[in-house]
Structures are given as C-alpha cells and as structure tokens.
Amino acid sequence: MNRIKRIFSFVAALVMALNLVSCTSQTTSDPEADHTIVLRSELTEDGGYTHTALLDGQPVTEYDYTWKVDPTVSHDAVKDCPAEYYTGTEPGDEAVYIAHDIFYYPELPEEEFVRVRYDGDDEWAYYYPTEEYGDYIFATLPTLGNSLPVSMMHSEDEAYQNAVLHITKAGSYRIEGEWHGQIWIDLGDPDETFTDETAKVTLLLNGTDLTCTVAPAVVFYSVYECCNAWEEQETHSAMVDTTGAGANVVIADGTVNNVSGTNVFRMLKAKYKNDDSEEGAKTQKKARKTDAAFYSYVSLNLDGGSKGDGVLNITGGYEGLDSELHLTINGGNLNIFSQDDGINVNEDDVSVLTVNGGTVHILAGLGSEGDGVDSNGYLVINGGTVISAANPGADSGLDSDCGSYINGGTVLALGSTMDWAEANDANDSGAVTMNLQFAESQSSTEAILVTDPDGKVVFAYDPDKDEVAGTLARSYRGAILSCAGLEVGKGYLVYVGGDLEGDETGGVYDPSTVTGFSGAVQQCYAGTDLGGRARGGMLPDGADRTPPEGGRNDFLSGVTDNGDGTISISEEAAGRLLEQAKRFNGELTVTAEDLMACTTFKEALDLLGIPSPGGQREDRSIPPDPPQGGFDPAQGGTPPTPPEWAEGAPPEGGFGPNRSPSDSGTEAETLQTTFTMTDKVNGFSGVRDVLAAATSAGPQKAAASA
Secondary structure, X not given: OHHHHHHHHHHHOOOOOOOOOOOOOOOOOOOOOOEEEEEEEEEOOOOOEEEEEEEOOEEOOEEEEEEEEOXXXXXXXXXXXXXXXXXXXXXXXXXXXXXEOOOOOEOOXXXXXXXXXXXXXXXXXXXXXXXXXXXXEEEEEEOEOOEOOHHHOEOHHHHHHOEEEEEXXXXXXXXXXXXXXXXXXXXXXHHHHOOOOOOOEEEEEEEEEEEOOOOOOEEEEEOOOOOOOHHHOOOOOOOOOOOOOOEEEEEOOOOEEEEEEOOEEEEEEEEEEEEEEEOOEEEEEEEEEEOEEEEEOOOEEEEEOOOOOOEEEEEEOOEEEEEOOOEEEOOOEEEEEEOOOOEEEOOOOOOEEEEOOXXXXXXXXXXXXXXXXXXXXXXXXXXXXXXXXXXXXXXOOEEEOOOEEEOOOEEEEEEOOOOOEOOOOOOOOOOOEEEEEEEEEEEOOOOEEEXXXXXXXXXXXXXXXXXXXXXXXXXXXXXXXXOOOOOOOOEEEEEEOOEEEOOEEOOEEOHHXXXXXXXXXXXXXXXXXXXXXXXXXXXXXXXXXXXXXXXXXXXXXXXXXXXXOOEEEOHHHHHHHHHHHHHHHOOOOOOHHHHHOOOOHHHHHHHHOOOOOOOOOOOOOOOOOOOXXXXXXXXXXXOOOOOHHHOOOOOOOOOOOOOOOOXXXXXXXXXXXXXXXXXXXXXXXXXXXXXHHHHOOOOOOOOOOO
C-alpha cells in the first residue's frame, strides 16, 4: 500500500495560493528572569526518588496531593470523569510547589480491551466496568500492529515517583538542575487565562535535565492564547503573529538542556460529543491526551539567547515537541529524537509552524511511523536551518495538510512519501527549492552535495558529522532541499555519498569552505515532473487547487496491493481517482470501468495520462530494490562494465561529469544530469545514480575531487 501511495499521491499535492511575507529572524538576549528555580531529584536505595526545589533560594513546599484513577468505581470528584479522584493535602496558592498529581495512563486489564472504530481510527478501547457508565469508553490505545501497546500504561508507584513542579503565577523563571518528573504551568481556569494578556510564563532553560517516564516532561496547560479569536475566523492562513504568546521558552546561551518524556494517550469524558455511533463506539469528549515530551495547549514561542548557541535536546517516547495551536521557532539549537512525529502542531487546517531562525535537527519515526515535521495546518520556513528525517516506511520529512512553504534558510527533509514543499504563487517571497523523488531507496547516512556546472558547491550536508541524524542508518525516497545558493534559471548537479572536506556545523557545510569531495555518485533524473505537476511545482493553468475532500490521502482507500505484482481498484476508488486526475489533465475519455480493469500501476498511469515514474519496469508493477552494489553474485554472470568515463578522474567541469557519456554504447546520451531551476519550486522524479542509469546496473562509485 505504501508503494501505491508513492505512485498515486500526485493527485493530493495541490498548491494553495497564499499571501506569504518573509519574516526576519528574531534574536533576543537572555532575559533577566523574575525568579530562579533550582531543581534536584535524587535516586534512593529502594529505587525511588526524593525531590527538592529552591525558588529564589527558598525551599519549595512538597505536597502528597496525588491524582488517582479507578474506572471500576464511580467517583464525583471530577466533572464528567467518574474514574478520577485525588488523595492527600490540597496545595495552597503558592507560585511554585511540588505535588504528585501527574496525569498518566494507568495500568488496566489487558484482556478487557476491545478493538473498535473510534473517531475514524482503529483503536483499542477500555469501557467502564461499572453498570452506571458501562456504555462509555474510559480510554483508548492505538493499534500499533495487532498488539496492545502495554508500554503506554504505567503503575501507580511509577507515576508517584515522577513529581510535578507546578508554576501557578505569571512571570519568567530561570530553570536549573535535574528533575525526575514534570514541570506543569497552570495559571488558573483556562477559560479565563485564554484571553488574559497578563497570563504569560517564560521558561529560561539554563542547564536543565528533565526526565519524565510516564508523561510529558514539560506542559504549558493554562496561559494566554495570543490567537484566541481563531475559532471565530471563517478562513485561516499561513501568516500568524505569536510574539504575544503566553507560552515562551528561551534556551540560555552557552547551556545544554535535556528534556525526555513520553505521552499520555486518550482518556475520555463520560459524556457524548454527539449521538452518532460508528461501528459500536460513540464519540466522547477528550479528557486527557498529550502526545509529546514537550507539550503546549496554546501557541508557543521558542527562542535562543543573544549568541544563539544554547542547545535543547528533546527525546520523545512518542512525539517530540507539540503545540495544540501554533509554534514559532526564532532561535537556539533544537535537536529532537522521537518514536513518532518530531514536531506536531495539531489544530486541523488552522495551526501554523513557523521557523524564523536557529537550527532544528530532527530524527523522527524511530518507532513504527513518524514524520519529521507534521503540521495539521501550515508550515512556513523563513530562515534558520532545518534538517528533518522521517520514518523510512511511509512518512515525510515535512508533512503539512495545508502546504509547506520555504521562504529562506537552509532545508533538507528526507522521507518516503511525496509530501513536497509548494510554490508560493501569490508573491515572490519563496526560496528556490528542489523536490527530489528517487527511483530507488537512498541511505540517510550518505552525504548530499549540490554544485553548479563549474563545480562550485552551493549545498553540502554529511550526516556522519550530524550528532542527531548520523548515528542511525535509514532510507528515503523523497528529499526536499533548499538553500541560499540556488537561483531561478540556473542548472545544478546533484551527488549522493562520498566524503567532504571543509567546515561544518551539525553536518551542514559552509559551501565556501568545501575544498574536496571524493566517492561521489552523480545523480540524473527521468525528465518527468512529480506526479503530474508541471516542473517548478506549479499546476497547469486552470487546475483546481482545492484539496480533495477528507484530506490528502483519502483517495487511496479502495486501491489494494494484491502482493503478486498486481493491484485492484474498487469502483469508489476509480471514481475518486478520475475526478482528481481531471484537475490536472482536464476532461478524460477514460471511464471508471476502464480504470477498474487495470492490474498494474503502469496501466493506470497510462490511462490517466501520467508518465510512469523513473525506475518503473514494464513487467512488474512493484520493482524490487536492487542488490547492494548493483550486482548480485547469486544470480550468476559478471558485473556490468561501466563506461570509460567512470574510471579514474572525472572530466573537467568540477566535481563530476556535466554531460551524458557519448561512448557508452547505451542510451545514456539522453540522461538528464542538470537539474534546472525553472521556478521557485522545482520537482524532479526518477532521480537515480547516473552510472546505474547509463549501464542499466546498480550504483558504481566514481571518484571525484575538487
């Protein structure tokens, strides 16, 4: 099914015309904090923890106040949530205090979970065992494969060891020290703080090590929402101003800060959202669900100090950094390791993730899935450096439901699906961007280099030098690449692999310092655009830019990979595919019955008037990955002979050949090795090793030097 998505997802890559204006990178000096909090958690001999904290040099009070949950008994302590209650002494009105009231997903009997279709997803559901609430779901868990994800549940004792440092008053707080537990920012009733411009908190991370094993390590729960009128707006755009946000984080200059946490999956209110049932499971309002190690219920700003050299490392047992509305990154160095998405902003068709400066390095999808960046609304990159690697299964380096727009900075995003950066048609603010679709899987541990035809380097990245991405070998089929050196109207050469010599930061090289490169594999492409789009990322004149109803990938429903090299297309899917294809090619004479008769990708693509992607073979609908090195001894025979120019030094003209071999005895004369930037956003499909294309064999390494 993933291969089907890669082939047909052209019908979902629709460009939206937005009026985007580039924002300049914001740099702030480390603010003078109103308060300083020094944290300390110590491991005891029995495996527990003791917790102490100082607020401006004075001890912070610890309470035994504990959140508990028991769905087998009805409680009245929490409205609409009869499983929840509290024990211990309730805290007073201190600005900062310690308690043990962490929200976590409790241990529940595995045998009592049932699989249901809940709110559009297949999930495990645990119903209240009590007669009074027996029709209500207490909590759900995702269906990761066919097994119940028991690792998401935690014992009461483990939860108690994760103490909560509460911040209840507005102000800026310098945070230092080690903490086993959570920082929870809550300034009062969310209905009141939502519009209260004074309800703001800034965390200045000044050498902090936070670890929470049952929930997010940092949660902004109740502070001012600077975009508090969003629900009243009829339309939304990629332009948001979060400078007045109530949730703010600054990474202090010269410090390294570590935040490690996990998620709390869905717990529900015993109150129906509506009376509609879906395969037996009624939709209820959400009571608890926090998906990331660092989580904000409101718009969040992340900044660096005046030098911008502070570091924040986030390790997510599920997702890394989430905001329920908007997220703006202005500076600092942010490194994210996550089992699922690296960054997520999750209000559908509304949220905006904006990067104005700093560096963001993401290694996402270390579990079964995960995008590097996932915006349920918009993604806008105006400056800074973004390096993002997704799960190699079927995820994107940059994934945005309403469009990813690159207006500046340096960007390299690696993934397996075709969710590309898009053209900014409304004005000329976009940066020049390459969308590359590789014909075969590439290793994310290999360097990527772009030069001009004379060999001058304009972009160079080596993951071996990147402390975030360079430690794990994975693969990708799609890459988004943008940098200041790319210009409209000029052609460039692309290389994968090899060793670089020069000055780098986090694996990203200063192009002016690259003095050598060896072991290069030059790339060519099939000369086709990405999924039916005109090269440059633009849709044909008159094309409908409206996304398909129900989201970008709903049209795949009903297209089945039969596992034997053939596909089956249902009547519903055929109609949907035809409707979407007409957006690009106009009226078609093809009928749904014609499309349903197709048994391979090639047949379907030919009928729809879409050129087959590079690397597609005539005799199979799903080509196998080539053997390492391009030659499989088990198949017998001898390795193919590369053309003469593959031996020894490359011809003049920089790091590699800027022309197709004329003496190879193949059809290589037609290979396109120059990637021409015809517009601000440029799509190239069927990208592959030029030697493999010239010899119809696997990749051959060719030495190259400056």
